[in-house]
Amino acid sequence: MSVFQIEGGHKLKGEIIPQGAKNEALQILCAVLMTPDKVTISNIPDIRDVNKLIEILGNLGVKIQKLSKGKFSFKSDALNLDYLESEQFKKEGSALRGSIMIVGPLLGRFGKGYIPKPGGDKIGRRRLDTHFEGFINLGAEFRYNKEERFYGVEAPEGLKGTYMLLDEASVTGTANIIMAAARAEGKTTIYNAACEPYIQQLCKMLNAMGAKIEGIGSNLLTIEGVSELHGCEHTVLPDMIEIGSWIGLAAMTKSELTIKNVSWDNLGLIPDTFRKLGITIERVNDDIFIPEHKDGYKVESFIDGSLMAISDAPWPGFTPDLLSIILVVATQAQGEVMVHQKMFESRLFFVDKLIDMGAKIILCDPHRATIIGHGFKSQLKATTMTSPDIRAGISLLIAALSAKGTSTIHNIEQIDRGYENIDERLRAVGAKIIRMD
Incomplete structure (x- = not known):
């Protein structure tokens, strides 16, 4: 120590x-899972939480290349989803609260996502209900293994767009739901959405990848689901x-x-x-x-x-x-x-x-x-x-x-x-x- x-x-x-902004980087890095194409991100901060997430993405099968200081390319065309239910992931994911945001992209693209109960700062109650209630509204089924402290959501029939009013303007919850809804069938409306600049950045990046998100910068987002997303380049604030x-x-x-x-x-x-x-x-x-x-x-x-x-x-x-x-x-x-x-x-x-x-x-x-x-x-x-x-x-x-x-x-x-x-x-x-x- x-x-x-x-x-x-x-x-x-x-x-x-x-x-580069830590909180934006954690969201943006999870979004690379939404496409098999290459995504290039600049101004990524060299800090512990971000580096842990990059390591988790690599273990999940994302092909990662460091191009220069703070600039990386990511290609998620051959993911190992079995890693999500491994003891290794339970240990690595639980050490990083930001790892919760891999669930939305995986649920939207593959119909399933898993996460151990995440860690992070000891600054009081930071519940995850907003994330999972959003996924359930989109048609996913929720399960929780209390003994192993392991969460899962599955949507074998795919996600369906819907209207939802979030019970709190959770930043990570909003990000997770946006990424899932971007690949859902039909239109999703999210009211009381968080609207931080980092959420705006995520929406702009997803639109550059082919998503259809309107209302960026407000607390009312409309997302028209698309069947696929492509690569892009993005710079972190x-x-x-x-x-x-x-x-x-x-x-x-x-x-x-x-x-x-x-x-x-x-x-x-x-x-x-x-x-x-x-x-x-x-x-x-x-x-x-x-x-x-x-x-x-x-x-x-x-x-x-x-x-x-x-x-x-x-x-x-x-x-x-x-x-x-x-x-x-x-x-x-x-x-x-x-x-x-x-x-x-x-x-x-x-x-x-x-x-x-x-x-x-x-x-x-x-x-x-x-x-x-x-x-x-x-x-x-x-x-x-x-x-x-x-x-x-x-x-x-x-x-x-x-x-x-x-x-x-x-x-x-x-x-x-x-x-x-x-x-x-x-x-x-x-x-x-x-x-x-």
């Missing part, structure tokens, strides 16, 4: 290029969660950073939400420039003067993956902020580590925390901590880079799951960070 040793309190300077992480890092360390090629049109509320904390964000072409905040940053208040509250919501609301960053950045703001995590019930439990570093945080309940900012009148103190999940891990790393002294972060494999070569990239802009066994 590796650890990060971070010497905090240093200002950073330079340019950072965001990696920059990761908006990483972009938000770099914004928070620049503010907390009073650094001047430029984040390159951010795809502004796909950032939604992210820039304006950080501006509510008083952070200056300048648009320069398609880049974000964060100037040095010499005098810190002051939290805005609502028009009626009430306490600033920042909460998450399904897109186009503020993404829950950045609330941990907002929380840690607020610890040095001038003013108070309430962070309300509505979509997951355990994502705020890492705040005890920030309190140990000297942050003033009141954890009201599993969903809400009130932060009283220091306004840089006192620095956070270095400490030893453990990363509980990807997003809390990067938040603790940002705290350590701003703290006085040398901090140690254990379980950095969690951070590696979502951030590509983060220690090397941080050192390139002046951070004092070392990876050690």
Whole structure:
């Protein structure tokens, strides 16, 4: 197990290029199973979760060729479906939550799909009902082996298009149902669909492959099923969660950073939400420039003067993956902020580590925390901590880079799951960070 040793309190300077989006890549990679033709994908991030999924695809029989950094071709013309019921797949699939999204493509193309109960971050209840209820609506039969914790869906007579109202706007659930419906017979209408940029990217890629999807960017999708799909080329968007992480890092360390090629049109509320904390964000072409905040940053208040509250919501609301960053950045703001995590019930439990570093945080309940900012009148103190999940891990790393002294972060494999070569990239802009066994 590796650890990060971070010497905090240093200002950073330079340019950072965001990696490809993790959450989009996991969807797009599963979509290559929908056609026997070659699919070429660029800007794939070199991170643990994505690499695990590529390994699973290879074991399933997908022919994979690395063309250059971040660019791969995939050809799914000779799949070994027996692998899906093997002990090897049960072990590999259960270690990656994103593996659930191979079910929709396989169900649509072959009439069956299987998955072990997947793992992932320990951030509260993340049910899979939306996925399987969608498949059942399309005519599939569901089975679950409780002893082996193994799910299966089968549609030997094929899938039939239908109308469905999703009980929650699940991103992975929407992606899975879209991929199954693209190969169903007839028209499928999905209401309360997730509409994140990554879902939009998936729909655009499928349309490039010959699918017929309308309503892209809205929560009402119409999909006319087709009998076959062909190959295409696709480029993954920059990761908006990483972009938000770099914004928070620049503010907390009073650094001047430029984040390159951010795809502004796909950032939604992210820039304006950080501006509510008083952070200056300048648009320069398609880049974000964060100037040095010499005098810190002051939290805005609502028009009626009430306490600033920042909460998450399904897109186009503020993404829950950045609330941990907002929380840690607020610890040095001038003013108070309430962070309300509505979509997951355990994502705020890492705040005890920030309190140990000297942050003033009141954890009201599993969903809400009130932060009283220091306004840089006192620095956070270095400490030893453990990363509980990807997003809390990067938040603790940002705290350590701003703290006085040398901090140690254990379980950095969690951070590696979502951030590509983060220690090397941080050192390139002046951070004092070392990876050690």
